[in-house]
Ligand SMILES: Nc1ncnc2c1ncn2[C@@H]1O[C@H](COP(=O)(O)OP(=O)(O)OP(=O)(O)O)[C@@H](O)[C@H]1O
């Protein structure tokens with residue numbers, strides 16, 4: 001039997017805790033070898049979804065298939081093909097990094113020797129060799145997240161769930177984690193990642209599903225989601241006040257924002273190449289020199305804000 005292209009298929013997934021309906025009919029699919037980012041604010045239902053998919057939690061109705069196995073009826077088979085890095089650390093604090101890895105390897109029925117060999121491989125890959133024989137309680141937050149991910153990869157699963165793998169990491173550790181995740185993707189692993197960081201979804205995911213209040217409120221590629229919410233904005237900056245004032249008069253109709261102190265104004269543009277050229281020509285015809293121009297593309301932050309009405313934590317990560 002050939003394996004289907006859709007590795008994860010979630011249909012009409014519902015889950016309540018008492019009166020609290022946490023998932024209200026969630027649908028999505030994840031294609032083989034791709035990454036889907038589940039994006040949503042606190043309490044949206046991300047962890048609940050991941051816990052159901054990884055068979056740790058029962059659901060009320062709908063269906064969840066992982067690699068054609070039913071997450072409820074065939075939980076054992078699902079467990080054999082997945083790895084999970086949960087939102088809260090699952091490593092044993094008293095054991096060393098290496099011991100954690102070997103122990104998990106043996107739980108997955110690797111022999112002692114192959115567990116040790118795989119542990120060494122992962123310690124090297126995750127830059128944990130120097131700390132390998134220290135108890136995990138002495139690790140920094142970033143090292144702990146790396147160990148967490150390494151532990152979930154011990155049995156080389158083809159599907160991996162990452163629940164907020166970079167929350168709380170500093171920008172450098174976040175980029176290091178992204179590199180590790182990218183190398184997993186390059187190796188063909190299918191990944192479902194949850195995050196509150198839009199930039200993370202933007203950088204890594206093939207497909208984004210935005211959930212809020214237990215419902216899917218939007219989905220698509222980062223580009224598709226961005227193009228839904230807004231148009232490009234052109235920001236012009238002028239050195240002299242008289243040039244700024246003249247530009248305000250000349251372009252008055254199109255201006256959506258202006259700052260008298262900074263001598264800057266913002267226009268909404270439809271056809272970026274043509275409109276930027278037209279505006280600059282207009283200014284040049286009137287001998288109005290421009291100090292700088294910037295085109296702002298809509299960001300996923302704009303998408304999120306317009307969809308959920310909520311501001312998110314934005315990961316301020318330096319350009320790679
Ligand atoms: N064991 C539980 N018992 C009762 N309610 C729960 C339980 N676990 C989660 N919830 C509730 O379910 C809702 C969704 O929680 P979930 O942990 O899935 O959100 P999340 O999207 O992962 O949020 P965060 O970004 O904060 O991790 C929340 O309202 C939460 O209070």
Ligand SMILES: [Mg+2]
Pocket residue numbers: 046047048087163
């Ligand atoms: Mg969560």
